[in-house]
Amino acid sequence: MTLIPILLAIHTVADDTELVARMQRRDPHALAELYDRYGRLVYSLILRVVRDTGIAEDLVQESFLRIWNRVAGFDAQRGSLGPWLLAVARNRAIDYLRSAGGRDRNALEFDEHGHPALYGDMEKDILTADKARRVKTAIEKLSPNQRQVIELAYFEGLSQTEMAERMGQPLGTVKTWVRTALKNLRDELGAAVTA
Amino acid sequence: MNCEELRDQYELYAIGVAEEPERSEIRAHLNRGCEVCMAGMKRAREVTAIFGSAAPPNAVPSPRLRRRLLASVGVEQKGFGWAPILGLALALSLFAVVYFYGRQTTALQEMALLKNQLRTQTIDLARLNEAFAIVNGGDTTVSSFGNGPKGKIFTSKSQGVLLIASNLPPAPSGKAYEMWVIPKGGKPIPAGMFQSEQNGTAMHIQRGAVDPNADLVAVTMEDEAGAPQPTSQPLFAASVRSLLP
Numbered sequence: 001m002t003l004i005p006i007l008l009a010i011h012t013v014a015d016d017t018e019l020v021a022r023m024q025r026r027d028p029h030a031l032a033e034l035y036d037r038y039g040r041l042v043y044s045l046i047l048r049v050v051r052d053t054g055i056a057e058d059l060v061q062e063s064f065l066r067i068w069n070r071v072a073g074f075d076a077q078r079g080s081l082g083p084w085l086l087a088v089a090r091n092r093a094i095d096y097l098r099s100a101g102g103r104d105r106n107a108l109e110f111d112e113h114g115h116p117a118l119y120g121d122m123e124k125d126i127l128t129a130d131k132a133r134r135v136k137t138a139i140e141k142l143s144p145n146q147r148q149v150i151e152l153a154y155f156e157g158l159s160q161t162e163m164a165e166r167m168g169q170p171l172g173t174v175k176t177w178v179r180t181a182l183k184n185l186r187d188e189l190g191a192a193v194t195a
Numbered sequence: 196m197n198c199e200e201l202r203d204q205y206e207l208y209a210i211g212v213a214e215e216p217e218r219s220e221i222r223a224h225l226n227r228g229c230e231v232c233m234a235g236m237k238r239a240r241e242v243t244a245i246f247g248s249a250a251p252p253n254a255v256p257s258p259r260l261r262r263r264l265l266a267s268v269g270v271e272q273k274g275f276g277w278a279p280i281l282g283l284a285l286a287l288s289l290f291a292v293v294y295f296y297g298r299q300t301t302a303l304q305e306m307a308l309l310k311n312q313l314r315t316q317t318i319d320l321a322r323l324n325e326a327f328a329i330v331n332g333g334d335t336t337v338s339s340f341g342n343g344p345k346g347k348i349f350t351s352k353s354q355g356v357l358l359i360a361s362n363l364p365p366a367p368s369g370k371a372y373e374m375w376v377i378p379k380g381g382k383p384i385p386a387g388m389f390q391s392e393q394n395g396t397a398m399h400i401q402r403g404a405v406d407p408n409a410d411l412v413a414v415t416m417e418d419e420a421g422a423p424q425p426t427s428q429p430l431f432a433a434s435v436r437s438l439l440p
Contacts, residue, residue: 028268035261043256057260062403064264069388072420083241092403094211099404153212154243160212182206186238 016081023071031068038082039064042089049093049155059096063089094157138188146181149174196220198231205232205239266321281316285309325400329357338412338433348412348433355402356386356412360431363391366416373417374399375425376435379410386412388421409435 019037022030042063047056066088067081074084139147145167152158152166160178164171201221207213208221224232289306329335332351339347346360358374366372371390375383384406389399413432415425 028265028270031268032261032265032270035264039261040255043260044254047254053254053257056254057256057263058403060256060260061264061267065267065387068268069421072418087240087243096404099406150210153210157211160214178207178212179203182210183203186206 020071020074020081023068024074031064034067034081034085035064038085041082042085045086045089046093049090049097049157055096056093059092060089063092066092090154098157134188138185141188142181142184143177145177146184149177150181150185153178198224198229198235201232202235205235206243209236209239209243263321266318269318281313285313322398322400325355325402326357326398329354329400329402336435338435340431340433342431344414344431348435350405350409350412350435352405352407355400356405358389358397358399358412358414360391360399360414361396363395363397365393365395366390369419370416371419371421372397372399372414372430373421373425374401375411375413375415375429376401376406376409377411377413377432378406378408381406381408383413383425385421385423388417388419411435 019030019033023034039060043056043060046059046063047053050056050059063085067085074081142150148167149160149163152163153160158166160174161171163169163178164174167174196217201217201224204213204217204221208218213221221232221236225236285306288309289302329349329351332354334353335349335351337347337349339345344360344362346358349357349359356374356376363372371388373388374386376386377383386401387399389397391397411432412435413425413429415422415427415429417426
């Protein structure tokens with residue numbers, strides 16, 4: 001993982017307030033600006049999940065239209081669009097992956113990610129350069145197994161049981177890796193998001 | 196379970212790997228507005244949001260994606276696949292106007308009109324391409340509905356859902372139609388907002404894979420911004436033939 005996509009977004013988040021206001025007034029050119037700010041980042045995330053450029057582009061379009069259709073409920077004074085957009089994008093990509101693979105969908109968590117209000121309290125500068133460096137540091141500090149389980153969960157939407165089957169490891173071992181990895185990320189990134 | 200017992204579960208829940216019974220417990224706490232769990236979930240989501248931004252950066256979407264996205268909300272785009280042909284027709288038409296009438300004012304008026312037509316045709320072509328992809332899908336099924344609003348619903352497991360309807364009354368100010376895909380025994384899944392034309396017709400397309408357990412496609416009237424779940428009874432609905440292989 002590198003910091004480039006984060007850095008691509010860093011210099012843009014501060015202007016989201018005005019952009020959100022224009023989208024709420026249904027100015028379609030505001031959607032164009034939103035795409036120019038986050039399109040590559042969202043595409044990279046979705047492509048990482050579905051690994052098919054055509055499907056990824058379809059899902060990018062759906063993600064941006066979902067934001068467009070639900071932006072009325074977003075409070076621009078209390079948050080930026082980036083984290084919400086990334087959550088919607090991951091939601092759509094994992095949802096597709098699980099559907100295509102005939103797996104159950106974790107509809108609860110994913111449905112909630114579609115709600116803008118849940119991102120209203122998020123910091124506007126959550127994707128700053130300093131925090132991006134902490135992300136890199138936190139991820140580098142994870143052991144290979146810890147990094148793998150987090151990536152399987154985040155980018156492939158696997159449950160802990162599915163991870164255990166995929167990795168050929170006991171479920172208890174996988175659960176320990178997941179918990180330890182998340183605790184380490186919480187300690188590192190928790191400090192980042194509240195700094 | 197109390198909040199203290201759920202404390203270590205927030206990140207698991209946010210990343211989608213929480214298991215029962217903790218998952219249901221967190222859901223219940225959030226649904227009743229538990230401030231402790233809401234705060235914990237906020238921090239967990241911030242962590243996962245940052246983590247998700249670290250995808251490989253070397254992927255660049257095609258320029259066509261931007262044009263397609265903006266065409267879907269009515270923004271005029273240059274360089275669309277059909278635009279060169281239509282542009283040529285526009286140029287020839289303009290040449291004919293200038294040649295035969297020799298009046299610049301008239302030519303400019305014609306150009307504005309043709310540009311507007313080009314924009315409309317470009318958007319329509321994009322939508323028609325999407326509609327044809329669903330209609331021609333190898334796995335497409337067709338359902339009809341009637342009594343008041345009537346029409347057909349084409350459902351392709353791989354391509355998406357196409358709704359063609361007539362006799363639709365115009366939505367009141369601030370309202371719009373919202374389509375839902377309802378899996379058997381599951382919650383309705385939002386499938387996009389749309390408005391009817393002045394003549395009461397509508398064509399709505401929801402691209403992307405369709406839940407293979409889809410049982411019904413329904414349409415309700417919702418606020419223009421859309422709703423995560425239906426807030427009113429369906430205006431009409433059609434059963435979807437089994438999409439299971």
